[in-house]
Amino acid sequence: MDIKRIKQDFPIFNQQVNDEPLTYLDSAATAQMPNSVLNAIEYYYRHDHANVHRGTHTLAQRATAAYEQARQKVGDFINANQTEEIVFTRSTTESLNWVAQGLTKMINPGDVIVATVMEHHSNLVPWQQLAKRTGAKLRLIGLNDQQELDLDDAKRKIDAKVKIVTIAHASNVLGVINPIKELSSMAHRVGACMIVDGAQAVPHLPVDVQDLDADFYAFSGHKMLAPTGIGVLYGKMEWLKRLEPSQFGGEMIDQVTQQAATFKPVPWCFEAGTPNISGAIALGAAIDYLNQFGMDQIADYERQLAVKAIPRLLAIDGLTLYGPHDHHTGVLAFNLAGIHPHDAATALDLEGVAVRAGHHCAQPLMKELGVDATLRASLYLYNDQKDLDCLILAIKATKEFFENGFEKA
Amino acid sequence: MGLRRLNYLYRAVVLEHASHPHHQGAMLDADAQTTLHNPTCGDTINLAVKVDHDHISDLMFTGSGCTISQASASMMGDVLIGQSVDDAKKLIHDFSELIMGKEISSQAQDQLKDAAILGSVAQFPTRIKCAALAWHAAQELLE
Secondary structure (H helix, E strand, O other): OOHHHHHHOOHHHOOEEOOEEOEEOEOOOOOOOOHHHHHHHHHHHHHHOOOOOOOOOHHHHHHHHHHHHHHHHHHHHOOOOOHHHEEEEOOHHHHHHHHHHHOHHHOOOOOEEEEEOOOOHHHOHHHHHHHHHHOOEEEEEOEOOOOOEOHHHHHHHOOOOEEEEEEEOEOOOOOOEOOHHHHHHHHHHOOOEEEEEOOOOOOOOOOOHHHHOOOEEEEEOOOOOOOOOOEEEEEOHHHHHHOOOOOOOOOOEEEEOOOOEEEOOOOHHHOOOOOOHHHHHHHHHHHHHHHHHOHHHHHHHHHHHHHHHHHHHHOOOOEEEOOOOOOOOOEEEEEEOOEOHHHHHHHHHHOOEEOEEEOOOOHHHHHHHOOOOEEEEEOOOOOOHHHHHHHHHHHHHHHHHHHOOOOOO | OHHHHHHHHOOHHHHHHHHOOOOEOOOOOOOEEEEEEEOOOOEEEEEEEEEEOOEEEEEEEEEEOOHHHHHHHHHHHHHHOOOEHHHHHHHHHHHHHHHOOOOOOHHHHHHOHHHHHHHHHHHOHHHHHHHHHHHHHHHHHHO
């Protein structure tokens, strides 16, 4: 991959932050957009903008075709069996909420829902609420000594009472990829529905939903070079047919009388109201951009960057890195002894280095790790060795500032 | 520019308050207490007050957080203890204006003692919440 060229595709990097070149290491929160995606949004609004699925005029036809073409690109990208298994949503959070809401009738008192302690709040709170509504119980799979998902614990917890298993494909903190295929087969052995939060996986790894045997798979556009406000819910057709829509109104209906309505088929029955058309088209453009390189190559590249960064981070006195040390995705969560992550993040920002500080919407995991918060540097295909050099230098300067004093102002 | 600008935020007096906070610890005979969280970063403060004849006779805090939130809580105790409830509410308001980058009277600045130095947080918009946490808790208790 020609990294110099990749960076040039992203106009946002052509700026200084706090008088320093921008070192953007927060792609796990949101990724930046290349020119091709920005152009796709602009092109749509300048040439094809109209509402979808309802106009007879030319623009409406073009907008509809572009929107449905985006659905096909998404389906192909994650190897869905058919394009109609792709539902456009607002975000991963909305996708997961729709599943939790739409499966309510399937859950009875005493049933069990299984998640893990490493889940993002968006794949935990909807299930807590479902459990509360139905009288079901929520069980969380723990971590092993390597701070990875404990498969033995998973085997113990996925028993005959389990109706839903819902797990992140890749952690937004620990830098691990969970063995979804194995977990799917455990879930299916007991007749449970397997749901995957793919927000941190689809942007960074080849994902094949059929190979994973996921019943539902959720992810967001904005973490994979597309804008905010567009998300995806994949579901196996048999499962989408069982899922009750959460929202009702225009676009999703077939026939409406004064007292009742029938709905369109899957996936349109879930897309009530005018959807995020430009967002879907931009997501299609983002997929085209990623496909130029191929997800295998992107995953390899990020892994290599992380593998090189880890020993350099660990060599910094007082630095604790979370998750396994011998293998890691491009998500690097760490703390510096004696320096609160919020203080450190402000210092890094003044050096032009953008990292996240906080609980990363994973408070149960923070508790498990025994911390209130961590720093997190996260990589994407546009990051390079120089970005990591800047990070390491900025961490060292930050330590120097907080440990050995400050100049009296 | 780099880290030199950090000196505006982390003045010696701020670091001193954070590493040796005043009024930190549990209060067993509090008249009122509350716990607030900063949902973006997970910082927590528990604040307890004793009010005697409409005056704050004691104030203590526990919890965890960054340098700014801890220093701010420590400085706030120095400011509010001994004040009437009404004066305390006014000072909380003044502090809130100050960290939002607004001008406050020199008299108010004097009354805010060390806390007045946190006015520099206005230049670091993502950290205003850190400075405000303890003061929000105090406001809640006095309402």
